[in-house]
Amino acid sequence: MSRVLITAGASGIGRAMGGAFDAAGFEVWVTDVDDAALADCPAGWTCHAASATDEDATARVIAAMGGIDVLCANAGVAGPTARVEDVALDDWRACVSVNLEGAFLAAKHATPLMKAAGRGAMILTSSTAGIHGYPNRAPYAAAKWAVIGLMKTLAMELGPFGIRANAICPGAVEGPRMEGVLAREAAAKSMTRDQVYRGYAAGTSMRSFVEARDVADMAVFLGSDAARRVSGQVIAVDGHTENPDPRP
Structure with missing residues (x-):
C-alpha cells in the first residue's frame, strides 16, 4: 500500500487531504500540534503529535514510516496582519519558521527514503500569496514565495x-x-467581516472561496501516477485570483 505523510493533517486542508488519500487507497500518516484534532482523526490513520518545525520529531515520524510515497508538506500559519513597519521580528520569524522551515524539514527527511525507492512525490502547500503578494501580510507572503523557490529546487535536484x-x-x-x-483584516482596515469576505470573493474570476476538498483533490492527483510527468509546477486552486487586495 502506498504511504502518504501529511503535516498539519488533523484539521482544515490537511484533514481533507488525509480523507482524499485514504479514499484513494493510501496508508495515511499525519502529524499535527493539535492533540484534540489528532484524537478525532479516523482510526485507520497513524497520527503523531509533532511540530513541523521540530526536526527530531519530523525525522522520527518519517523513519517510522519505513518508506514514503507522497509527502504533503502542508503545515502553515497565517502570521500577523499588519503594515510592514508594524510587524514584530518575533512574529515574522514564527510565521516564516512554520511555513518555510517546516516544508524544508519534511522534504529533507523524506528525500533519503524516496531516493532509496527511486520514486516519490512531494507536494508543498504554498498560497496565492506566494504568487501575488498581499498587503498587510508581509511575513506570510514572503514565506509562501519562498516555499515555491524551495519546490522548484527540489524538483530540479531530485x-x-x-x-x-x-x-x-x-x-x-x-x-x-x-x-x-x-x-484581523477587518479590524486593520476598519471594515466589517462581510466587506472583507466580499472583497476576497470579488477578486476571483469565479467570485467564490474554495473548499478544502478542492485542494485535497489536487493533492491526490499530484501524488498519483496520473501526474507522473508533472513536476516543478505551481498550481493554484483558487477560482483564479485576479486581485489579491481584498477591498470591496
Whole structure:
C-alpha cells in the first residue's frame, strides 16, 4: 500500500487531504500540534503529535514510516496582519519558521527514503500569496514565495532520482483559519467581516472561496501516477485570483 505523510493533517486542508488519500487507497500518516484534532482523526490513520518545525520529531515520524510515497508538506500559519513597519521580528520569524522551515524539514527527511525507492512525490502547500503578494501580510507572503523557490529546487535536484515536486496554491479557503484572517483584516482596515469576505470573493474570476476538498483533490492527483510527468509546477486552486487586495 502506498504511504502518504501529511503535516498539519488533523484539521482544515490537511484533514481533507488525509480523507482524499485514504479514499484513494493510501496508508495515511499525519502529524499535527493539535492533540484534540489528532484524537478525532479516523482510526485507520497513524497520527503523531509533532511540530513541523521540530526536526527530531519530523525525522522520527518519517523513519517510522519505513518508506514514503507522497509527502504533503502542508503545515502553515497565517502570521500577523499588519503594515510592514508594524510587524514584530518575533512574529515574522514564527510565521516564516512554520511555513518555510517546516516544508524544508519534511522534504529533507523524506528525500533519503524516496531516493532509496527511486520514486516519490512531494507536494508543498504554498498560497496565492506566494504568487501575488498581499498587503498587510508581509511575513506570510514572503514565506509562501519562498516555499515555491524551495519546490522548484527540489524538483530540479531530485528529478534524476524519480522524485517529483509541485506546489499547490490555495486561494481563500472556507473554514476557521480564513475566518481569523477576515477578522484581523477587518479590524486593520476598519471594515466589517462581510466587506472583507466580499472583497476576497470579488477578486476571483469565479467570485467564490474554495473548499478544502478542492485542494485535497489536487493533492491526490499530484501524488498519483496520473501526474507522473508533472513536476516543478505551481498550481493554484483558487477560482483564479485576479486581485489579491481584498477591498470591496
